[in-house]
Amino acid sequence: MGTLRSTLNVNRPAMSDTPQRHDYPHLQPILTRWQDSDLNGHIAGATVYSYFDTTIQAFLQLQGDLDPQEGEVVGFVVSSAADFFALPAFPDTLEVGLRVARLAGSSVEYQLGLFRVGETQPCAVGKVVQVFVERASGRPVPLPPGLQAALQSLQG
Amino acid sequence: MGTLRSTLNVNRPAMSDTPQRHDYPHLQPILTRWQDSDLNGHIAGATVYSYFDTTIQAFLQLQGDLDPQEGEVVGFVVSSAADFFALPAFPDTLEVGLRVARLAGSSVEYQLGLFRVGETQPCAVGKVVQVFVERASGRPVPLPPGLQAALQSLQG
Amino acid sequence: MGTLRSTLNVNRPAMSDTPQRHDYPHLQPILTRWQDSDLNGHIAGATVYSYFDTTIQAFLQLQGDLDPQEGEVVGFVVSSAADFFALPAFPDTLEVGLRVARLAGSSVEYQLGLFRVGETQPCAVGKVVQVFVERASGRPVPLPPGLQAALQSLQG
Amino acid sequence: MGTLRSTLNVNRPAMSDTPQRHDYPHLQPILTRWQDSDLNGHIAGATVYSYFDTTIQAFLQLQGDLDPQEGEVVGFVVSSAADFFALPAFPDTLEVGLRVARLAGSSVEYQLGLFRVGETQPCAVGKVVQVFVERASGRPVPLPPGLQAALQSLQG
Numbered sequence: 001m002g003t004l005r006s007t008l009n010v011n012r013p014a015m016s017d018t019p020q021r022h023d024y025p026h027l028q029p030i031l032t033r034w035q036d037s038d039l040n041g042h043i044a045g046a047t048v049y050s051y052f053d054t055t056i057q058a059f060l061q062l063q064g065d066l067d068p069q070e071g072e073v074v075g076f077v078v079s080s081a082a083d084f085f086a087l088p089a090f091p092d093t094l095e096v097g098l099r100v101a102r103l104a105g106s107s108v109e110y111q112l113g114l115f116r117v118g119e120t121q122p123c124a125v126g127k128v129v130q131v132f133v134e135r136a137s138g139r140p141v142p143l144p145p146g147l148q149a150a151l152q153s154l155q156g
Numbered sequence: 157m158g159t160l161r162s163t164l165n166v167n168r169p170a171m172s173d174t175p176q177r178h179d180y181p182h183l184q185p186i187l188t189r190w191q192d193s194d195l196n197g198h199i200a201g202a203t204v205y206s207y208f209d210t211t212i213q214a215f216l217q218l219q220g221d222l223d224p225q226e227g228e229v230v231g232f233v234v235s236s237a238a239d240f241f242a243l244p245a246f247p248d249t250l251e252v253g254l255r256v257a258r259l260a261g262s263s264v265e266y267q268l269g270l271f272r273v274g275e276t277q278p279c280a281v282g283k284v285v286q287v288f289v290e291r292a293s294g295r296p297v298p299l300p301p302g303l304q305a306a307l308q309s310l311q312g
Numbered sequence: 313m314g315t316l317r318s319t320l321n322v323n324r325p326a327m328s329d330t331p332q333r334h335d336y337p338h339l340q341p342i343l344t345r346w347q348d349s350d351l352n353g354h355i356a357g358a359t360v361y362s363y364f365d366t367t368i369q370a371f372l373q374l375q376g377d378l379d380p381q382e383g384e385v386v387g388f389v390v391s392s393a394a395d396f397f398a399l400p401a402f403p404d405t406l407e408v409g410l411r412v413a414r415l416a417g418s419s420v421e422y423q424l425g426l427f428r429v430g431e432t433q434p435c436a437v438g439k440v441v442q443v444f445v446e447r448a449s450g451r452p453v454p455l456p457p458g459l460q461a462a463l464q465s466l467q468g
Numbered sequence: 469m470g471t472l473r474s475t476l477n478v479n480r481p482a483m484s485d486t487p488q489r490h491d492y493p494h495l496q497p498i499l500t501r502w503q504d505s506d507l508n509g510h511i512a513g514a515t516v517y518s519y520f521d522t523t524i525q526a527f528l529q530l531q532g533d534l535d536p537q538e539g540e541v542v543g544f545v546v547s548s549a550a551d552f553f554a555l556p557a558f559p560d561t562l563e564v565g566l567r568v569a570r571l572a573g574s575s576v577e578y579q580l581g582l583f584r585v586g587e588t589q590p591c592a593v594g595k596v597v598q599v600f601v602e603r604a605s606g607r608p609v610p611l612p613p614g615l616q617a618a619l620q621s622l623q624g
Contacts, residue, residue: 031499034525035356035518039224039349041537045233045284046209046347049202050503057502058559068195069509077201081237091526128201187343190369191362191514193507197381200503206347213346214403225353247370351536357545357596358517365514380507389513393549440513 018085019113020120024097025154026063028055030114032090042087048124049080052112055096056128064150073144075130078107082126093117100154106140107131108151174241175269176276180253181310182219184211186270188246198243204280205236208268211252212284220306229300231286234263238282249273256310262296263287264307330397331425332432336409337466338375340367342426344402354399360436361392364424367408368440376462385456387442390419394438405429412466418452419443420463486553487581488588492565493622494531496523498582500558510555516592517548520580523564524596532618541612543598546575550594561585568622574608575599576619 021027030051038044060066060075068074088094095115102109109129113122134141143151177183186207194200216222216231224230244250251271258265265285269278290297299307333339342363350356372378372387380386400406407427414421421441425434446453455463489495498519506512528534528543536542556562563583570577577597581590602609611619 029499031497033518033522034350035347035358035521037351038346039351039353040230041351042232044206044209044347045236046202046205049205050200050501053200053202053503054501054558061559074196076198076243077240079237079239080201081235083235084233087232090522091529185343187341189362189366190506191365191503191512194502195505195507195509197507202503206345209347210345210402217403246366247373352542354544356518356521357548358514358521361514361517362512365512386508388510388555389552391549391551392513393547395547396545399544 018122018125019097019111020122021095021097021113021115022120024099024111024113026059026098028058028096028098030054030094030096032088032092032094034090037090041089043089045082045084048082048084048114048126051094051096051114052080052082052110052126052128053077055098055112056110056130059098059150059154060147063153064147065144066147072135073132073141073147074135075132078129078131080126080128082124084124085121086123088114088116088123094123097122098154099156100151101127103148103151103155106133106142108143110154174278174281175253175267176278177251177253177269177271178276180255180267180269182211182215182254184214184252184254186210186250186252188244188248188250190246193246197245199245201238201240204238204240204270204282207250207252207270208236208238208266208282208284209233211254211268212266212286215254215306215310216303219309220303221300222303228291229288229297229303230291231288234285234287236282236284238280240280241277242279244270244272244279250279253278254310255312256307257283259304259307259311262289262298264299266310330434330437331409331423332434333407333409333425333427334432336411336423336425338367338371338410340370340408340410342366342406342408344400344404344406346402349402353401355401357394357396357436360394360396360426360438363406363408363426364392364394364422364438364440365389367410367424368422368442371410371462371466372459375465376459377456378459384447385444385453385459386447387444390441390443392438392440394436396436397433398435400426400428400435406435409434410466411468412463413439415460415463415467418445418454420455422466486590486593487565487579488590489563489565489581489583490588492567492579492581494523494527494566496526496564496566498522498562498564500556500560500562502558505558509557511557513550513552516550516552516582516594519562519564519582520548520550520578520594520596521545523566523580524578524598527566527618527622528615531621532615533612534615540603541600541609541615542603543600546597546599548594548596550592552592553589554591556582556584556591562591565590566622567624568619569595571616571619571623574601574610576611578622
């Protein structure tokens with residue numbers, strides 16, 4: 001993995017600019033699965049996004065009181081992006097760090113980092129922008145107070 | 157889906173700026189699967205990235221002569237991003253449009269658009285940047301001529 | 313794949329006992345995806361079950377008028393099984409054959425076969441038993457007439 | 469989940485016949501993911517098979533010294549089956565119990581049980597039959613001694 005990290009960092013900003021583990025107020029454990037590896041033996045980028053979704057959804061349900069099936073408010077992802085520095089493999093234990101970079105009206109921008117347990121430098125970093133809408137009308141709505149408070153706790 | 161599209165387009169660039177189906181020289185069919193839908197009945201963003209990976213990898217193998225298991229050259233995704241305008245559901249037949257925006261040295265930037273069959277406006281658009289490395293050393297290498305030619309054919 | 317087929321058929325019933333493509337009244341196309349391949353370059357067994365689910369669910373929605381999100385009746389899988397004879401790879405176009413072996417009360421037993429396009433011998437065969445329950449109470453219920461008729465059309 | 473368990477147990481063997489947690493010598497933790505839930509909010513059967521694969525593959529690599537990418541011996545699943553009693557949801561922490569029921573020549577039959585943490589009755593039980601072949605020739609081979617010993621340790 002060392003070789004890959006140095007390879008992929010060609011033409012990248014210095015790692016010192018990259019958020020590190022302690023920059024994220026919330027951590028979600030992820031256990032890799034056999035199916036996460038692609039033909040080359042690495043975790044595919046699409047799988048990393050599924051780790052990010054899992055992290056956000058678990059937080060929203062457990063800390064933000066969001067009921068994904070019956071709740072009045074539903075969150076939709078409107079954009080996302082990620083940079084991949086190093087690619088973990090199976091079997092491995094990972095953690096996703098989560099913080100909120102921006103919280104305004106109906107929308108929230110999350111920043112995420114994927115770490116191998118015990119490492120401070122991320123394997124990948126990304127962002128996800130979510131808009132909350134009323135389930136019935138599909139129109140953007142202000143966040144319910146419990147959700148708003150939970151997300152504020154993730155701001156630097 | 158109409159409501160969602162209009163909802164999600166709040167604060168977005170006009171759709172006229174978005175690439176349309178005829179802007180993509182290559183199209184990959186995608187059949188949605190039961191597992192693609194999340195609890196809300198929509199295709200998740202991570203699944204859209206898996207459609208993008210499928211489109212790129214099928215092109216590389218079938219048109220670019222890339223052997224993902226034994227070939228001397230391996231492509232790694234170093235970054236990706238996507239905007240989601242509307243969310244298809246299961247069952248549905250989709251197409252991913254693929255073009256090459258930049259091809260330089262060991263690296264290629266793809267632009268992709270996800271369409272429902274018969275629609276000209278995309279459900280999602282994205283980009284993926286891939287770096288090709290020598291399998292043995294892990295170091296970036298110039299693209300093999302067959303691969304280079306195939307990718308050039310996807311440039312506007 | 314030939315070697316694998318002959319290898320895996322050691323100690324198996326003769327292929328003449330295995331249902332062939334024309335034994336299935338309904339066929340669902342499946343396009344393989346990059347993520348379907350495991351490290352060995354083969355479609356994993358769990359992925360074959362997801363093809364089976366996709367086939368059943370698409371049939372229930374499109375031919376059986378089942379609304380998976382709002383309908384009064386919900387189908388749960390209570391058991392499944394499969395034999396794997398040969399393992400397709402990516403990229404490939406497959407078909408799943410579907411028939412109904414038993415339809416009694418609230419329950420239906422499907423038989424399924426996975427085929428590469430143009431081949432008569434299956435890559436895999438399996439069965440899935442589903443019980444239909446009332447969404448509100450969770451109790452087994454007789455099938456709605458439209459669903460009953462659609463499933464009867466799949467009986468030999 | 470209680471209702472579903474009682475519902476699905478109609479016409480089933482008594483739960484006392486079902487293996488319980490202490491019947492499995494090896495346990496693999498599984499963290500559910502957002503994508504594991506289907507439209508009905510339950511973990512799909514195909515996903516349970518992917519938990520089983522993950523359990524077997526992690527054991528083979530970590531305890532059995534099997535190298536899935538370069539090793540001389542490769543394991544192929546030739547059949548599998550499962551019964552589903554209750555369906556966990558996201559987010560949840562699960563465990564898969566693993567034992568070996570039969571070990572003969574090139575083939576091994578695993579028995580598996582899926583448990584929610586703290587529960588003794590399984591959510592699902594299943595079996596998987598794997599045949600080990602020489603990677604180069606594709607022919608069944610006797611198990612390497614280290615692998616044989618690791619699998620024997622999982623026998624009752």
